[in-house]
Amino acid sequence: MKKIFHIIVAAVFFTACQDVLDKKPLDIISDAVVWNDPVLIEAYIAQQYEFTPILVQDAMECIRWWRLSAVSAAPDFNTAMYMSDKLGGQLATSVLAEGKAGFCPSGAEAYKISGLQIGGAPPLEYWELPYKTIRNLNEFIERVPNSPMDPAIAKLRIAEARFLRAFNYFAMVRRYGGVPLVTKVAKLDDPYEILYPKRDSEKAIYDFIISEMDDIAEVLSETVDYGRPTKEAVLAMKSRVALYAGSIAQFGTVQLDGLLGFPSGEAHSYYRKAYDAANEIIKGGKHYLYDVNPDKVQNFKDLFIVKRNPEMIFVKQHEWTDFYNGGNGWSWNFLQSPQPGGVWGIGNGLAPYLETVEAFEYVDGRSGKLDRQAIQQGEWYLDDIFGEKDPRFYASVWMQDTPWKISPTGKVEFHFGLLEDGKIIDDPNGSSKDGKVRARGYQNYQNTGFGVMKLIDESRPASADQGQDGQDYPVFRYGEILLNFAEAAFELGETGEAFRAVNEIRKRAGIFELNSITREQIRHEREVELAFEGHRYWDLRRWRIAEDVLTRHYSGLKYILDYESVKNNYDDDPSTPTTTPKYRLVVVEKIDGEPGIHFPAHNYYFPINLSRTAANPNLIENPGYQ
Secondary structure, rough: OOOOEOOOHHEEEEEEEHHHOOOOOOOOOOOHHHHHHHHHHHHHHHHHHHOOOOOOOOOOOOOOEHHHHHHHOOOOOOHHHHHHHHHOOHHHHHHOOEEEEOOOHHHHHHHHOOOOOOOOOOOOOHHHHHHHHHHHHHHHHHHHHHHHOOOHHHHHHHHHHHHHHHHHHHHHHHHOOOOOOOOEEEEOOOOOHHHHOOOOOOHHHHHHHHHHHHHHHHHHHHHOOOOOOOHHHHHHHHHHHHHHHHHHHEEEEEEHHHHHHHOHHHHHHHHHHHHHHHHHHHHOOOOOOOOOOHHHHHHHHHHOOOOOOOOEEEEEOOOOHHHHOOOOOOOOHHHHHHOOEEOEEEEEOEEOOOHHHOOOOOOOOOOOOOOOOHHOOOOHHHHHHOOOOHHHHHEEEEEEEOOOOOOOEEEEEOOOOOEEEEEEOOOOOOOOOOOOOOOOOOOOOOOOOEOOOOOOOOOOOOEEEEEOOOEEEEEEEEEHHHHHHHHHHHHOOHHHHHHHHHHHHHHHOOOOOOOOOHHHHHHHHHHOOOOOOOOHHHHHHOOHHHHHHOOOHHHHHHEEEEEOOHHHHHHOOOOOOOOOOEEEEEEOOOOOOOEEOOOOHHOOOOOOOHHHHHHHHOOOOOOOOO
């Protein structure tokens, strides 16, 4: 494997020359002190987890004017921490075609500002920051062997650094294809070809990551610290990366004389690597599906709330402590709970589209696709339409009438309109004739009509501000491993094994088990099981079906409360209703407005960016952006 020395200069990574000389990873402590103190060396590697924000859903931007790509060249990495993990990691989900965010750019808007055009700086862009982090990791890998750190611990920490370096490269290669592969800290007086490196091929980057995982797997079998990569985390990484490589080899095309893409004949070998890595985790028995509570809805909720459960292979740890006061909280509850909540009255941060809701089947295996014309006729109890859905739906999505503590009535109320005496009152400030119920629900920002329940800890009060939530974020979990295994097995012709793996997932979910298996069923299971965990957008890209799936408009649902069905509820205590409400439902088409999303073929690779190619003539731009 060819190795290219690493240098941080404006021509490649857009940091000032003085940054090259600024080797103060702990801000105010000199190199000589850091590399001679085991405690500070431990702190140094711990920082690199924070400087890798893509551990949490590729989190790179929330509000468009807080764009991490614009500040990632700054030496203050705290900006990266705040901008990504601590603000909830929303954009990756909202641009995935899963939801229309209420607080951050989303859906069609997020796609339009995502920079997938000539020039531009996509919110999901990841170039300057990872090269800075990779530089830190390269220096760590070089320095630690000669440090006073205990050799056994040093061996583990170097393997961790290689894991994080590979994780950063994976985030880059799935955006840009081939990028310069940098594995050494270089000097300012190094040759031109090192200071201005060419892009290595997409295949070379994928092969490098897989090779690194092979090298460090057994080393990290000795790791016992929760939240650090273990052998199983390394195998999970290898499984995911090899699956991507296999998909791109099978469905993609070779471009730029091999800089992008893989020879199609290599798909089988990558699928085999993905299969073997996943199978080793499965056979090892250390991790397995979380299946404790017979209540399937609560069980799936608890999977993401119960810390250190056996399904979690590698997580980004958080605590219920205030980030702004030295704690390790983040902001998922704060941003995903129904609006209004928190200091800014925000919430419903990743409102799922109606299409995402329809992806969840019913427990008997019926399609979740709604008859949209029929449901807009007359009034309905919501259970008539959404009852008996896949339990993962209720554990992943909240909607009108979902129980919720912060609401005065103990449930989500964001109906938008009131039906009384056959007339619809749609004035947001209106109410029923007797004044007992408003025309607009308490959680008054309806958005798509749905919100994200997954990862929300309902047992805790709503956070008063951001950075105070403490649930861990799953980077790798066993459910994904089974789905990786199923997909690789199917593409290798091992349909029986694929069938059994998918049914293991469905059995845990409490839904009808399949009688046969197809590629589409495996992909559908990934969409549902891994919803809102940052996979969907990248899956569509690696399967090369984003042109079809993402070129479209999306929909939402509006609830108009039938006051006649609930007026008796308000005679006494409104928090203890005596009757179930009915609603007139309205499908809101084109909820993102015009022009919707258009995904052309060249968007399968992000632009390298005009500013970078101008600074380094050896950086070839990707097709479609010249």
